[in-house]
Structure formats: structure tokens, C-alpha cells
Amino acid sequence: MSTQTASSASPSMPMAQKGPGRAPALIAVLLAVLVVPMSISGTAVALPGIGAATHAALAPLQWVVNAFNVAFACFTLVWGSVADIIGRVRAFAAGVALYAAASLASAFATDVLWLDAARALAGIGGAAIFSCGAAILSTVFEGPARARAFALFGTVAGVGVALGPSLAGVLVQTLGWRWVFAAPAVVLVAVLIALPAVSRVMPAAPSTGARIDVAGSALFVVAMVLLTTAIVQGSQWGWGSGGVVALFAGALAVLAVFAYVENRREHPMLDLGVLRNRRFVGLCLVPVAGSIGFVTMRRRSRPAARRQPPGAARRVTGHGPAGAGPPAGAFDGMSRMMRLPYPETAYRPPHRGRTECEGGPAGSQICEPRGTNGTQSG
Structure with missing residues (x-):
């Protein structure tokens, strides 16, 4: 939600309807929230099949994951500002429709660049x-009921992250990788059907006369694209490389322009005054610390498997994609939900004419026989 209307408990905000009528709103929001992290963490399991079907090179294939991450990170704040102006249900409906359409486009993709673009659109919808x-839950519920609703919100998101790889593995094995993207679209259609019931329990939004801050939104998106791309590519290009340094410098320059523009807007997308609130800044740093912890745990617990195709380590050791569940999927998904993407989810091109054996988790060996034609021999 935009910081210029930071609290739904504002005296000018009409009170939401009470009673059992709020249940459809809660169910619709939670169902959509469940689908997004399931799709995020499940996509990594589908990458080997996608690579084989599209004959994709490493760089564009890993952007099937990274495009979603970057778009999600860039547009979360923008959508909060838009929701305060056009209405929270309308903005939520637009995001659900966009995510569903992008998922269908992903399912019908014939090449990896098409898939990359569709996943970027899905990231915008997911944001x-x-x-x-x-914001809908904050408006519809109040007091202890609001606390319970947000507890369910977080729980459902975590369940989606945990179940995503296993469900995606089942879909890949039985129906093919395209259903990893088609299935969320089917579920989100049901969410769209339920939205009229959500609108009935939402209070009428007061007219503020504010307009969408197009300039501020565009500058923020550009800055976040530069920043997140630098983070994504840093481990590949080298953190001291000219490209990464230029991306970081560009992000800082655009953020400076963004701050200049926002300080002169009557209705800014982001009221920079909130950054002087220590509690607000501390709350913002909580997911940052959590995401760093998840990424660090993943790197230390899976030193070899992270260099394999997502799910390949389990297949080589006798488990198919359906077995590619937590903890690896949970680490992958949670770091994405916390918007610190990383590029190691993509598979490496096969080496020719040799067998690779690396130490896996708990001292196990991960071996991949390679044929002379550059494909797996078994």
C-alpha cells in the first residue's frame, strides 16, 4: 500500500463490513497468494524440461526465473500507490488477470525469449x-481478526513456497512442464470469479483527487531494474566488472533523480518522509535480513547441487522431479518472495565425454554421466 495513505485505520477511511461476509475476501486473497509462491518455487523444477524443449542457452534460460524476480521487486511499491488511487479490489483484479494471462502465455511459449517476457509480466501481476x-485484508479486517488474517497470509505464502517444487515435479512428470504455468492460470480464473463478492465487503474508497505518479513510478522501476540486474549478474560478470559497477552507479543516479522528483510532488508515489521513521525502516529491513539468511543457508547446504539443473541432483540419485521438494525449494522460493534474486537456479551446459561427480548434501555423491554428444547418457 502506498505510503501516502499508510494506514487503513485512518479516520477518513470508511469502516469495512463485519461478519461472515468477509470470508470470500479472505479466501480469494489467500488462494491467489498461494498460487504465486507455488509458481515461483516450482519454476526451477521445470527449467531442465524447458531447456530441452526450447534448446535455450544458459543466459536466457536463467531469466525465466530472474525476469519474474526483477519485475516482482520493481512493481510492488508501484501497485501499492496505484491501489490507493483506482481502488484496492480493482488493482488486485488487474494483477490477478495479468498473472493468469502471463501464465497462459508462458504455457504456450515456443521459445525461451517469449517465456522470459511472459514471466516478467507474471512478476508484475504477482506484485x-x-x-x-x-491492502484488502487490512481494510476488510480490524483488531484481532486482522492479525489472524495476516497470520494466514504469511502461512499460506510459506506453504506455497514449500509445496511448489513437489507439485511442479508431479506436473512435469505427468503432464509436462507447460502445466507448471497453466495450472496457476486455472486457479486464478476462480479468484477472478469470486472478486464481485470481495467488492461487496469493501468500503467505498474516499476520493483524494490524487493521480498516478507516472514520473516517480517510472524512475523507481528503472532504478530497481538496474539494481536487481546488478545483483543478479554480479556473481557471473564479477562484482568489480565494468558492467556491474555501471549498473550500480546507474541505479544510484536514477534513485537520486527519483528523490528529487518525489520531494516536489503533491501526491508522490513514495513519501520519503517515512524514511525518517526508525520503526518503519527497521520493519523494512526484516525481510532483507531474512532473505540474506535463506540465501546463505542454501549456498552452504547445497554447494554442489546448486550447480546442477534444478531437480537434476534428485533425479540422478533416484528421485524424479516430483521429489524435488523442500528444503531446496523452500530456500529458493523464500529468497524470491523476499525479492533478492540470484542466478544459480539455471542449469549448466553439459560437459562432453566425462562423468561429473560432486559431493552432495550430507556427504552423498552426485554423479551425472555425460555422453560424447553433450547430453546425459542415462
Whole structure:
């Protein structure tokens, strides 16, 4: 939700309807919130099949994951500001529709660049689902009921992250990788059907006369694209490389322009005054610390498997994609939900004419026989 209307408990905000009528709103939001992290963590399991079907090179294939991450990170704040102007249910509906359409486009993709673009659109829709879904719950519920609703919000998101790889593995094995993207679209259609019931329990939004801060939104998105791309590519290009340094410098320059523009807006997308609130800044740093912890745990617990195709380590050791569940999927998904993407989810091109054996988790060996034609020999 935009910081210029930071609290739904504002005296100018009409009171939401009470009673059992709020249940459809809660169910619709939670169902959408469940789908997004399941799709995020499950996509990594589908990458080997996608690579084989599209004959994709390493760089574009890993952007099937990274495109979603970057778009999600860039548009979360933007959607919060838009929701305060056009209405939270409308913004949520737009995000659900966009995510569903992008998922269908992903399912019908014939090449990896098409898939990359569709996943970026899905990331924009996913940002709306999380940002506006949370705003809907904050408006519809109050007091202890609001606390319980947000507890369910977080729990469902975590369950989605945990179940995503296993469910994606089942879909890949039985129906093919395209259903990893088609299945969420089917579920989100049901969410769209339920939205009229959500609108009935939402209070009428007061007219503020504010307009969408197009300039501020565009500058923020550009800055976040530069920053997240630098983070994503840093481990590959080298943190001291000219490209990464230029991306970081560009992000800082655009953020400076963004701050200049926002300080002169009557209705800014982000009221920079909130950054002087220590509690607010501390709350913002909580997911940052958590995401760093998850990424660090993943790197230390899976030193070899992270260099394999997602799910390959389990297949080589006798488990198919359906077995590619937590903890690896949970680490992958949680770091994405906390918007610190990393590029190691993509598979490496096969080496020719040799067998690779690396130490896996708990001292196990991960071996991949390679044929002379550059493909797996078994």
C-alpha cells in the first residue's frame, strides 16, 4: 500500500463490513497468494524440461526465473500507490488477470525469449497480488481478526513456497512442464470469479483527487531494474566488472533523480518522509535480513547441487522431479518472495565425454554421466 495513505485505520477511511461476509475476501486473497509462491518455487523444477524443449542457452534460460524476480521487486511499491488511487479490489483484479494471462502465455511459449517476457509480466501481476491483497485484508479486517488474517497470509505464502517444487515435479512428470504455468492460470480464473463478492465487503474508497505518479513510478522501476540486474549478474560478470559497477552507479543516479522528483510532488508515489521513521525502516529491513539468511543457508547446504539443473541432483540419485521438494525449494522460493534474486537456479551446459561427480548434501555423491554428444547418457 502506498505510503501516502499508510494506514487503513485512518479516520477518513470508511469502516469495512463485519461478519461472515468477509470470508470470500479472505479466501480469494489467500488462494491467489498461494498460487504465486507455488509458481515461483516450482519454476526451477521445470527449467531442465524447458531447456530441452526450447534448446535455450544458459543466459536466457536463467531469466525465466530472474525476469519474474526483477519485475516482482520493481512493481510492488508501484501497485501499492496505484491501489490507493483506482481502488484496492480493482488493482488486485488487474494483477490477478495479468498473472493468469502471463501464465497462459508462458504455457504456450515456443521459445525461451517469449517465456522470459511472459514471466516478467507474471512478476508484475504477482506484485499486485501481494501488495493489493495485503491492502484488502487490512481494510476488510480490524483488531484481532486482522492479525489472524495476516497470520494466514504469511502461512499460506510459506506453504506455497514449500509445496511448489513437489507439485511442479508431479506436473512435469505427468503432464509436462507447460502445466507448471497453466495450472496457476486455472486457479486464478476462480479468484477472478469470486472478486464481485470481495467488492461487496469493501468500503467505498474516499476520493483524494490524487493521480498516478507516472514520473516517480517510472524512475523507481528503472532504478530497481538496474539494481536487481546488478545483483543478479554480479556473481557471473564479477562484482568489480565494468558492467556491474555501471549498473550500480546507474541505479544510484536514477534513485537520486527519483528523490528529487518525489520531494516536489503533491501526491508522490513514495513519501520519503517515512524514511525518517526508525520503526518503519527497521520493519523494512526484516525481510532483507531474512532473505540474506535463506540465501546463505542454501549456498552452504547445497554447494554442489546448486550447480546442477534444478531437480537434476534428485533425479540422478533416484528421485524424479516430483521429489524435488523442500528444503531446496523452500530456500529458493523464500529468497524470491523476499525479492533478492540470484542466478544459480539455471542449469549448466553439459560437459562432453566425462562423468561429473560432486559431493552432495550430507556427504552423498552426485554423479551425472555425460555422453560424447553433450547430453546425459542415462
